[in-house]
Amino acid sequence: MNQSKIVIVWFRRDLRLSDHLALEAASQQPAEILPVFCLDPALLESERTQSPRLAFMLQGLASLDHSLRQRGSRLVILRGKPKKVLAELIERVGASALFFNADYTPYARHRDETIVKALPIPVHRFDDALLHAPGEVLKANGEPYVVFTPFKRQWLTLTRRIIAEDYLEKARFYAVPEDIGQPIPTLAELNFRSASIEFPPVGEQAAQQRLQDFMQQNIYLYGESRNRLVAEPWRDTRSASSYLSPYFRFGMISPRQVYWAARDAYTRATQKSAKASVEAFVNELIWREFYMHIMYFYPHVTTRSFRTEYDDIEWADDPNGLQAWKDGITGYPIIDAAMRQLKAIGWMPNRARMIVASFLTKDLLIDWREGEKHFMQCLIDGDPAANNGGWQWAAGTGTDAQPYFRIFNPVSQSKKFDPEGEYIRFWVPELADLPLKFIHEPWKAPTLPKDYPPPIVDHQKARQRTLEAYKAIKS
């Protein structure tokens, strides 16, 4: 048993030190802080966890560990079921309390409830992942919102500030003995193939840098530029997207900090369009919170449609179509460019996500859950709630969803959001030399470029088929 009192801070989706509620609370204790991360075999074995996001996370752990070492401690890695390995650690070091930030997904809630009950020491849980936690944004009758706009209106009436930075100076971190925990494993040690993915810089510092860069200038263009299809998001100085989502996913940056940085940017803005751009960005932050609330209050969305009547849709059984979509060989350049970008860098601009989701569900009439799963496997920012919300929106089965008859035309979307064909040429090199006139619909060219397939579906026919399939539900 150790003489000095020890409290454990359990890091999960909050791989940072700044503006971290659990860490701040732990630092008020007359005790030393032992930072821990658990590699839960259940998550490693999930078919939704694949190497790209896992690799991003492992680098994030290394980065957090590095910061902790500068403070005389280190990140203890435990492998096994959290309940078991945490109990062992508590016993081993004689810890007096456990601190962590809440995770609102159904799996995490169940896991955390069990742990709180089982552990012999006090557990302190904090609402850190959102500005306003589930339950804090409710209708007058006490029910959760299921429509975005009124949710947003209510959300904006609430305030949640950044916490003062000085807790980090007061915090005393435990100098962890060498024989506690394990080293951060490699992908191979976790039985994953290495991800041949080109990452943005990982970690809290990188996230701060990204935020600063974005708030400097590009946020003021966001209103127009966010729809632009950007081929290389972290190299592109025109930076149509904030490209903060991977950092959000692992809490390498706090949502409060991003929100208040945007508010400052709003204050500095003079032009109307600049202010509107900031508002558009803040909207995206609120969508993130909205979907987490939805999954919290309506956990059935993880397996079924939010509007359960849509569970009866007769989806097509089309493994070849699904594979062509995943591989980016559908014959629709905009679809193929986006899907190849996803595979290559684990990320897509939001507009591209909407276009390919509409194509899978409405043109191929394939179950949105197939797309949801594939996105979770590929995206470095893959978040269960946001991803599910986005897919159900696209499929028209969700809360606040677009009507079922709203079907994107992949060619007109392509012309509208990639007018010069820049994005297509970058990700579909077979088409690089095709004149602009044919870049969005190469089947109209005198000869189809070598190695590029004809379209796997006729959009007009597919559209009719989908309208009928959805109409069958309504009657």
Add this chain to the structure above:
DNA sequence: TGAAATGTTGGGGCG
């Protein structure tokens, strides 16, 4: 954060 089908309007060509 749709797209297609259908309706309406108005300018211009033409007998």
Add this chain to the structure above:
DNA sequence: ACGCCCCAACATTTC
């Protein structure tokens, strides 16, 4: 000069 038609441009409805 007039009426008629065509059709682009825009508006509205429908899916």
